[in-house]
Amino acid sequence: MALRHAVLAALLDGELSGYQLAKAFDVGVANFWYAQPQQLYAELTRLEREGLIAGREVVQESRPNKRLFQVTDAGLAELETFTAAATKPSFVRDDLLVKVQAADRVDTAALLTELTERAQMAQAKIDLFRSLLRRLRGDRTEEEFLRHGDRVGPYLTCLRGVAFEQENRDWCVRTIAVLEERRQLHARH
Amino acid sequence: MALRHAVLAALLDGELSGYQLAKAFDVGVANFWYAQPQQLYAELTRLEREGLIAGREVVQESRPNKRLFQVTDAGLAELETFTAAATKPSFVRDDLLVKVQAADRVDTAALLTELTERAQMAQAKIDLFRSLLRRLRGDRTEEEFLRHGDRVGPYLTCLRGVAFEQENRDWCVRTIAVLEERRQLHARH
DNA sequence: ACCAGCATGTAACCGGTTACATGATTGC
DNA sequence: GCAATCATGTAACCGGTTACATGCTGGT
Structure with a gap:
């Protein structure tokens, strides 16, 4: 089980519903974990059953009711244990890199399009994370915030994301740039 | 199936045995894919059965025999199709980041040790990748190599790795640095 | 009328991880 | 003598992905 600790860590920021969590995990929670709604609802059910989080029903009028969850003492203890235990390093696994690895043996037209899209998506994430950082630190400077702010965890992971x-x-x-230049050279023959 | 294309791409460099591939995939093949030996042997069997790679037995005297594999025309076509098709972006999923996210609510002693280890491992990989880059480009400059070299795929993915x-x-x-400074501030109270 | 957003799930599948298994040679 | 390297697999498991399912509200 791997998602559970990511959920616990995310819930340290305060009470959240499954739906709110899903939105956060959809962008990758500051690029440190990604998960789909289905996974989250299932995990929340399990965590609650095990007493690591506590949920409370919030009745809403013009919207469906929702359940807000917060980390219990047992949940915090679990996070403590998890943080103290060693974990093996994670690896990058990216199809796009596989494609680039093969780029000099296959047609690169579609690949170039995809690389452009990726660059744009990356830029969008940078903007998103930067605004998140601004919101977290408020009117303090980064250094000041990192020294005395109360929740630096999310800030640090967000820095990694940026x-x-x-x-x-x-x-x-x-x-x-490289692939395009090589294309032109090749076209000219 | 995801590993198969990574294997095909890795085999573009020339004939390799399962064992050699396993060594490459153990460091993550220039940080673009990681896989264990068991996975590779299974995948090679499947790829050969489907005719995407061809293996030949090499008899050795003082070592166990081995089988060298190379990509077939069908395999190259498969890579072509794969590269042309869109893939969804991959996400980072790292336990270490989860721990840092929770760092201001749990004890950070073990975490600091782990971060130090990670920094060292990262440095080791940088050194490894840099020497790989040097070997790939030979005596040419990087720019020269990227323009006219024949196998730039591995070089580009390796650049990403570095x-x-x-x-x-x-x-x-x-x-x-941040967590340690906060520790001291907190200790002094 | 229709789409986006809110809100929550179940079930089948597949790919990657962990554990287990074997056996020879070379170097310390 | 022991560990590391070469060399190749099988089997059980688990976690993450894909597909499917429901229903209400607010805006264009």
Whole structure:
């Protein structure tokens, strides 16, 4: 089980519903975890049954009722155990990189389109994460916030997200330039 | 099925045995895919059965015999189809980031150790990838190689690997500094 | 009228992980 | 003598993905 700790960590920010969590996990919760709604609802049910989170029904009028969840003491203890235990490093697994690996042996037209899209998606994420960072730190400087702010966890993971997506975007742009130049050279023969 | 294309792409460099592939995939083949030996042997069997790769037995004296595989025309066609089709973006999923997300609510001692280890592992990968890049480009400059070299795919993915691991290392170092400073502030109370 | 957003699930499937298994050679 | 490297697999499991399902409200 891997998602459970990501959910617990996400719920440290306060009470959230499954739907709200789903929105957060849809963009990857500041690029550190991605999950689909179905997975989350299932995981929330399990976590509640095990007493690691507590849910309460919130009745709404013009919308369907929802259940807000928060981490219990047992849940926090679980996170504590998890953080203390060693984990094996995670690896990148990206189809786009596989395609680039094969780029000099196959047609690159579609690949170039995809790389362009990826660069744009990366830029969109950068913008999103940057505004998130601004919201988190408020009117303090970054250094000030990281020293004395109360919830630096999300800020730090978000910084990683920004750096990752910048790298992503820059690499896409560079790769497009290289492949396009080689295409032209090849066309001229 | 996802691994199959990564294997096909890896085999574009020339004939390789399952064991050699396993070594490459163990470090993540320039950080674009990771897989275990068992997975590879199973996948190679499947790919050969489907005619996407062809294997030949190589008899060795002082070592167990091995089977070398190369991509067939059908395999190349499969790669072509794969590259032309759209893929959904991949997401980062890293336990270490989950831990950092929760860092201000749990004890960070073990986490700091792990971050240090990660920074070192990232540095080791950077060194590894850099030497790979040097080997690939030979005595040409990077620009020259990317313009006229014949196998730029591996070079480009390797560039991504270096950038990723640098980002990784820098973020670990930064995060350690932040968490450690907060620890001291908190200890003094 | 129709689509987007709110809100929550079930069930089947597949791919990746973990555990288990074997056996020879070379170097410390 | 022991560990590391070469070399190749099988089987059970689990977690993440895909497909399917429901129903109400508010805006264009």
